[in-house]
Amino acid sequence: MTEDLETRRFRTLFISDVHLGSKAAKTAFLLDFLRHHDAGTIFLVGDIVDGWRLKRSWYWPQECNDVVQKLLRKARKGTRIVYIPGNHDEFLRSFPGRHFGGIEVADRAFHETADGRRYLVMHGDEFDVVVRNARMVAYLGDWAYDIAMHINQALAAIRRLCGLPYWSFSAWAKQQVKSAVNFIGEFQTVLADEARRNDAHGVICGHIHHAIMTDIDGIHYVNTGDWVESCTAIAEHEDGRLELITWSQVLDAARPPEKPLLRIAPPAAA
Template identity: 45%
Template structure:
């Protein structure tokens, strides 16, 4: 069982055919936290306008979150662009889950973190409408390849591997867009007087210290299958949760903002 202070999740995309609700459900069932932040794109209303892919594990994820909220876990939902309709309910609660446009969290080490989804930085990242359209369609292709590649791996006894993340890491244009996004998020946190920022949106899990600001992206549950966790000592770590349920190594940050030994 994973015991921690805080869990940060985003980009679950419930209702999308590529949602890995099975892995997320396993993570939630084996985790205990005081607070859970849902940082947007939890429900994929965009995908469901075309076709709804909703199965039992997705129902169980929603039920699990509601149960945790009823049991006293503070659950805060900060909507993203794919579930932006939920922004209309900011300030209200649904089943003990509070809706907010953004948030602020202070770690056990006294670090003040800005919490948001991150779609507000799109204008600073995109190269234009054509490039944005091309990027969306290329990502859909990557998810298609990722889906079939892992089906073949399972048939041959292999474990889950994010082919989509691997390919993105090799594309210079994708890395440039990620760097622009990171810079925009860090600048936002710096202007607001925060020690760090936690966001999602771009499906690229990462913890990095830059310009004295802790940048955290909690990834997604489409291809990366990652969650950001504040551990009991206040350090931050990314957890990669597939059938192996293994922690990503060498990512916790110490109180000084440096990687822990």
């Protein structure tokens, strides 16, 4: 997809919410990202595999295997990979401290950046009241999200035909709903409080598919986003600086302009 782009090397990469096993997962985008980005350490911050959807119906195309194999190859070549399970891949929470093909499993982790800042790294669903206390509501919300993603796919196909960049209907709808906006704000505040309780300078999480880096009362809140809508990751440079990368924007910039659709003008009036 982007063979002409150079490989960038970082100290650390943080990726979450890939949802392998879901038809909405942008595995081709993630594979392309992994080909062009290396790091000494990669944190997989939950919901990498979508166990909820796989229980409903099995969907595991070759691209899902390709992502897993790409990560395993990076581990074999010396990259430290830490897998912190989320709510969709919670079956892995039974294996804290275990290694699978060189990939470590941990409930949560602490990461110290090159400039000495200490970050709590966790998926974040532990502080989602709906997921923890109203399981059926969470499943219904997941079903509604599936519908929104189907609308996304249809719109994306139409926009490609028109030569327009990718735009997420579900992300837009989420931002328009006041309750969703309030939930995001509360989620960020609670995660920042948890980082403060653990004497951390910041928190790096996923779960809500809302990529952002912001300061909340002196705590640096960082959300990695997802790979079903925004195609985002967090990268730590060698000096400790954090960068939010939106890979779909990079792909749009690298993609050659499409030829405009041929339009036949109506005959001139006599």
